[in-house]
Each structure stands twice: as structure tokens, then as C-alpha cells.
Amino acid sequence: MTLFEALYRRKCRSPLCWDKLRERRHLGPNIIVQIVNKIRQIREHLQAAQSRQKNGADVRRRPLEFNVGDYVSLKISPTKRVI
Secondary structure, eight states: OOHHHHHHSSOOOOSOOOSOTTOOOOOOHHHHHHHHHHHHHHHHHHHHHHHHHHHHHHHHTOOOOOOTTOOOOOOOOSSSOOO
């Protein structure tokens, strides 16, 4: 099972074959169960990583609220205007 197949749930259309010439693998029920478990583990790790990244991004994207009389600092450049 390649990483591409684990991530995208389909075989890569590349003409490359990673097995050695004349090497055959017989897939029995034990190997298939191991492959399915590895794919499940990879997906769980990817979901955990995406969740951590989303939580960090959401903290930085909180809505800003200002009241009348608040002081704020603005970056002003000669090529961009402040609206």
C-alpha cells in the first residue's frame, strides 16, 4: 500500500512499479487486515494534524471589536491607502 493510495483511496496512475521484477505478493486475509488498519491509522493521524492546525488558525482569526475612543495602530505604506 503506497502513501498515495492511503491518502486518496485510489491507485496512482503512474507506470512505475515499486516491486522488484518477478516479485509477487500473495495477499491473504491477515495482510489485508493489516493494510486496512494502517490506512485507518494514517487517516486518524491526518485528521488529528488538521484539527490542531484548524484550532491554531481559529484562535488567530477571532473577530475584532473596537469601541469609540479605542486606540489602534495602523500600518501605512505609500502605495496602499487606509480606508
